[in-house]
Amino acid sequence: MTSKCFFSNCYDDVSCSEHETWLQLSELKMRKNDSKTFQKADNLLEVALLRADFFYQHKFDLEASFICDLHREVLLSQVHSNKSFSSCDMCSNIKGTSSRAKSDLRHVTIGQAITLFEQYRIRNSYGKLICRQCRAAVSSKTENAREILHIDAFECLFDVHSSMLFGRSNGR
Numbered sequence: 053m054t055s056k057c058f059f060s061n062c063y064d065d066v067s068c069s070e071h072e073t074w075l076q077l078s079e080l081k082m083r084k085n086d087s088k089t090f091q092k093a094d095n096l097l098e099v100a101l102l103r104a105d106f107f108y109q110h111k112f113d114l115e116a117s118f119i120c121d122l123h124r125e126v127l128l129s130q131v132h133s134n135k136s137f138s139s140c141d142m143c144s145n146i147k148g149t150s151s152r153a154k155s156d157l158r159h160v161t162i163g164q165a166i167t168l169f170e171q172y173r174i175r176n177s178y179g180k181l182i183c184r185q186c187r188a189a190v191s192s193k194t195e196n197a198r199e200i201l202h203i204d205a206f207e208c209l210f211d212v213h214s215s216m217l218f219g220r221s222n223g224r
């Protein structure tokens with residue numbers, strides 16, 4: 053087997069698990085996202101791509117691509133189980149302070165994650181918690197054109213008709 057996990061490079065400290073139980077990305081796409089943490093993501097492939105900062109992922113062969121167990125675990129697990137015991141994940145990076153805001157927290161949206169990644173070099177932020185002050189800082193640096201680019205790319209990637217191009221209808 054020469055194929056590698058599609059997400060092998062998305063966290064510095066996570067390396068891929070053994071090959072046996074890898075999951076096809078087309079399979080991941082079939083699983084619906086029902087978590088409110090990951091807003092606007094329809095399926096689990098979308099969640100994984102967004103958390104891995106692949107915002108502009110072009111179309112690729114989902115049946116020939118895989119995710120390993122470890123990356124599935126990190127990319128699809130809940131970020132915070134209980135908001136009331138949590139604090140802003142962005143304060144230290146954005147405001148440069150060690151005190152992290154604990155009130156008025158929201159989950160990072162796709163648009164915010166794009167700005168956090170591109171303007172602040174903060175990786176894997178989608179779905180994490182962000183306070184009001186950090187949201188204001190992020191929105192002052194947001195370029196709407198970037199989110200539109202993302203929407204276009206994902207519309208193409210998840211479009212039922214154009215994905216037929218890659219669909220190998222049950223063998224032969």
Ligand SMILES: [Zn+2]
Nearest residue numbers: 057068120123
């Ligand atoms: Zn992996």
Ligand SMILES: [Zn+2]
Nearest residue numbers: 140143183186
């Ligand atoms: Zn904050």
